[in-house]
Amino acid sequence: MFKEQPRVLVVEDEPAQLEVLAYNLESEGFLVSRARDGEEAILVIGEDVPDVIVMDWMMPHLSGIEVCRRLKSNPETRSIPVIILSARSEDVDKVRGLEIGADDYVVKPYSVVELMARVRTQLRRSRPSSLGGEIKFEDLILNLETYKVTRGEIDLKLGPTEFQLLKTFMEKPGRVWSREELLDRIWGRDLYVETRTVDVHIGRLRKVLSRHGGTDTIRTVRGVGYSLG
The missing domain is CATH 3.40.50.2300 (Response regulator)
Structure with a gap:
């Protein structure tokens, strides 16, 4: 990174x-x-x-x-x-x-x-x-300097929370993140946020990723959490 x-x-x-x-x-x-x-x-x-x-x-x-x-x-x-x-x-x-x-x-x-x-x-x-440039996964490119995300040649408009979620997934493709781990990583341990909030933001991220016909790259692992790929 x-x-x-x-x-x-x-x-x-x-x-x-x-x-x-x-x-x-x-x-x-x-x-x-x-x-x-x-x-x-x-x-x-x-x-x-x-x-x-x-x-x-x-x-x-x-x-x-x-x-x-x-x-x-x-x-x-x-x-x-x-x-x-x-x-x-x-x-x-x-x-x-x-x-x-x-x-x-x-x-x-x-x-x-x-x-x-x-x-x-x-x-x-x-x-x-000191800042790295980009994280890539398949046709997704996340730029850490400009905070821009592209899929193919299309710019994707992500909110700050969705950006952080995608970055977390792209840094470790295939790793399964529990809702609690994502809460700690994205929202922090000192804030009380319901686990349902994670599902809401994952839904928003999925919607943006597939808006222009792209496949849904986020995998739901029943009873555990989410992963990329």
């Missing part, structure tokens, strides 16, 4: 949230470093500079905003993209975060799919060479 594995530093003082973020990032092919507060983040960055930082605003000892301010004022670290996570949803807070130098601002609770897309966006800006 990647030409070389990009490293993402996750800075979060809540252990459960830290592990949820790390799990989803690792599932997307990133190397993940962890820090449980702002001071530890500074130490980790000094030892191994990450390609992207995903950081909570409110933390003990040193807030995410202060860490961001320090990083952006240092010529050696100012180019590292920083995504701030915060429960503060007021425009004034977003403006403050961006003015400090944050490259993106994500309000909690957030969609895991959206956050992964935002991480890729920042990585694409800072290290475009």
Whole structure:
């Protein structure tokens, strides 16, 4: 998926949230470093500079905003993209975060799919060479840089969730994914989503894939889940 594995530093003082973020990032092919507060983040960055930082605003000892301010004022670290996570949803807070130098601002609770897309966006800006180009399966081509999917010579219009589902299938053709595994991978462990939701999005994906006469490449394994091919 990647030409070389990009490293993402996750800075979060809540252990459960830290592990949820790390799990989803690792599932997307990133190397993940962890820090449980702002001071530890500074130490980790000094030892191994990450390609992207995903950081909570409110933390003990040193807030995410202060860490961001320090990083952006240092010529050696100012180019590292920083995504701030915060429960503060007021425009004034977003403006403050961006003015400090944050490259993106994500309000909690957030969609895991959206956050992964935002991480890729920042990585694409800072290290475009690290992203792989395409995943292919039979006549399907999924472009990881442009987020476009084609079948034959026809462009397919997929929503973000359907895109992530197809990418998951195409990365491991023939592997059977249970509904629970797809929920964890696409929606994340921290969100409660009914397994029926997976069926709905699989149905939408199938509809798009076969819209122009293509065969249904997604296989239903009764009592287990779904696979590609």
